[in-house]
Amino acid sequence: MATKTIFSKEIIKDLLLPYDKGRLVRFKAIPQGTTQTNYLVVTSTGKFILRYYENRSSYSVLFESELLSFLTSNNYPCPHIIKDRKDNYVGSFQGKPYALFKFIEGHPVEILSPAQKSQIIHKVAELQILTQNFHSGYKDSRWNYDVPLCRDLAKSTAQDINTIDAYEKLSWIEQQLSLLVFPDDLPKGICHCDFHYSNALFHGDQLAGLIDFDDANHTFLSFDLVCLVDSWAWLYPSETLDIQAANTIIQEYETIRPLSSIEKHHFLDIYILSILFDSIWFFNRGSVGSFYEQKKIEYLASLGRIYLEKILFT
16 A cells, blocks of 8 residues: 555654554555555564554544454454554544554465465455444444445535536436435445455465455445456456356355345346446546446446346356
């Protein structure tokens, strides 16, 4: 993750004081990523990651700390967040939250082998099973991916840009959202929502940990599955879906968590919702009638909910 804030040796020492982790030996900024500030910190007792949240509220980080504590207590491979002497997971420095994590021995793999993909798929499905029993009082401090949030973010983004094209794109997004169908009994839980290759660490060929729960939130349980299908089965630049690759991902996932019939029937709706969120993150990319997310949705919509369900799940 990109270093947004530069810390001196003395500041690092001060941030570590509440944790009783021994004498500071060395520290190094971690340059990868785009959002939060991260430092590798080595002390006389071990290696740690110090994470300083540049754009998250304390409540949002408390949600993440509760989630990670819950997952590690269930032996899930993810960052192990550390409590300080006062039993707090989250500290504060200059008005922003920070947290300390155990260092995970592993590295990202940009080109995944089939075996490595399989491990990620299985752990994603396990995440959805585990989080059906997870509850946090800080849930609403996150951007929980649903139609109202997508609509609100699109509106605020268009207003910030304040151009004719931005408002035309907003109208298109609102129209697409109005076509989606999400029954009340469509299962929800916690999803990771960010499967960039750098967020899966491997030690050799073994998955060591799924990291960066910065975007984790309470949404439709199959949202993560949709993200994996889109990451590994969407063909660019032909803008079509590799059905065989998508089938393989879904079948692997269902060996751990079988999908309900309602999830299969509304897979298209969740897929389109995920693309609409992408259209907000990349709002300035292209104009109405000629931008990437619009072409993806037009292709998926041409397949239709029933046909997509048939070719993906039978």
